[in-house]
Amino acid sequence: MSRRLHLNVNILNAGVFGGSWRFPGTDGTASYTIEHYTSIAKRAEQAKLDAVFLADGPSLDPQIRHRTANNLEPTTVLARIAAQTERIGLIGTLSSSYNDPVELARRLGDLDYVSGGRFGWNVVTTAGAVAARNFGRTSEPGHALRYRRAAEFTEQVVAAWAARTALVSSQGRPVVVQAGGSSDGRRLASRVGEVIFSADQDIEHARAFRAEIRAGAAAFGRRPEDVVVLPGLSTVVGGTEAEARARRELLDEILPREYARGRLAGQLGISLDGLSDDEPIPPELLVAPDEAGGSQTFYRMVKAIIETERPTLGRLLKKLSGGGGHRIVVGTPEQIADDIELWFRTGAADGFNVMPDVLPSGFDDFAGHVVPELRRRGLFRTDYEGTTLRDHLGLGLPDAGPYELRPLEPAL
């Protein structure tokens, strides 16, 4: 069978841009209502997407004054979506750092059962002191420890799913999704990840990343085709190229400035105080990625942009547009389909985790215009061929383990 493109929509509250919630014609607080999520999920199911994807972290974003943030717990949202849809896959992010594996394995296994085998678990580690303080800690656990724990934790959860004899879901057990781009994260992806949610600006690098993950999976005794690599893709769709560019410009204009500076400083772990928008960022401010504390994936990406393009602070903020560093494509449905097709056909991606610029309007444009174009090119399904998330992704049910279950290290 020929390769099939896979598409998820990441319902990242009001949209991936820092100013999404201010976009003209948008209800600024819609992402604080459940209907925002259920209605986009229904639309995604009509468009025959593989899954909806929910990001999450157990804390209040300190930047909440200036941009909307994730604010509903994913398993309760996805259970409600499950009640109101029939086929669309349901991927939720849940922390391996701050959950008890016994409870999480049970709850996620039950959500998979209740949804008829449509659930996928995006395993993340939770960085940052803000979340740590909600769980009795005073500071964030170190990167290496977080990833060691994530590996142990994931193996325990998968082993618990595999051991179920009652309330077993139609797909056997949930799909394991993994996102980390760090060296620790890539190793975890190769070992247990079935869907890899990556972040890449550059097609050559993405090709190398996918090849590395597939080779790594093979080294762990897995089949390379049992890993689906889906880079994040921020989309700005316009009826004409000029319309798309104008939409992108407008998103830059409505980006709350304080938010953009604060977020970048947080991502890089440095202070931007005193640096004006027209000054370049001194590269010597940046440490090596493996020494950075927070998200290494975004750190690497931003560092690469700073080193190769030497942008001014203002220009860098505009390039990132508060969107967190995923690749942004701007254009007509045909141009965006060209980009997706190129990445897909040349081995840089098995599909994309689509992050529309503004929700719901940006997703309506994607589902209404880009998806039909991909379908005309024979790249995307015209209907679901199965009922489970594993069916949609073309994933079988590989043997779980055997893992050597080790005592779990607390994220301290």
Next chain:
Amino acid sequence: MSPVIQLALAVGEPAAPPAAGPARGPVPVPLTGAAAVAAAAREAGIAAIRLLDGVAAGHVLDPTVVAAYLAGLHDGLHDGLHAGLGYIAEVPTTHNAPYNTARRVLSLDRATGGLAGVALRAGGSDEVSQATAPGPHAAGPAARWSEYAHVLTRLWESFPRAALIGDQEAGVVVDDALVRPVDHEGAFYRVAGPLDGPSSAQGRPVVVADLGDPDVLDVTAVARSADVVVAGRERAAGADAALTEALRRAGRSRKEVALLGRVEIAGDDLGPGDAATAATLAGELRDWAREHRLDGFELVPTGGADAVIAAIRALTPLLTDTAGSPASPRPLTLRAALSLPDPAAVAA
């Protein structure tokens, strides 16, 4: 005031029938059967379904997942006469860090428009909190329950609804001056907060305390945070007076709490042909409630979905004062359905 009725239900997969005799207690109802039970419960005017966790007679699905799913199924009925049935998810302290429980239950409450609650079960710690637990754990599950419930109620108030502004012109989503950390430091937990989402339409989710399960909670332990107290047959006598006194000591009034008497209804006792049995039982229960000043009942039918539905249909009209009267619109929130006032602000 008409008695409040809450239905206890386990959803999942029954265990294979034992060789001798029926299983004791509630039997898990399959998910499809649970949807039918919920529809019947709504129609009968039941205030809420308490989704049980961990019953003896089978495998139970996670109550927060089931609550979110069942409430989602009936979303289309949210307006009009058949609007909102409440869902109370049982969550044990064991294996659940309080910040996670608070988020999950508040998410459910917001998604249902203020129709959710938690029946917090006394137990042990969780793997995450254990690693940094401030003190030794000699104090036991009742003290842990009190602290845990208090943390929940404080977290649920940490991000007031009024703080969510969404001023697109000014570029301000949230008035962050109104959002306050809780900075809880107790014997069992340290939780900074605030939560990531605003408070719900009913102020905050309802907290249910069960004095019979697992038999470690008393009125003193639950007085600070409980909105509903459930007492079994053997604990009901004197519960009202003891609860009134415990609430007074906690600075609260008896009107702020609904005291429900727990009633197990065995198997197929109340089929369609058992009108006389139902009338007798309902009479006894109403007398019992009057005698002990109970505000209502928690019904615990022990049969399958059909038996549960039969029990609801036979008994509920006889226990409430609405029989024969024209259907009145349902209250909009679970607190209103339980005849509870808006919650008072929680002191640190």
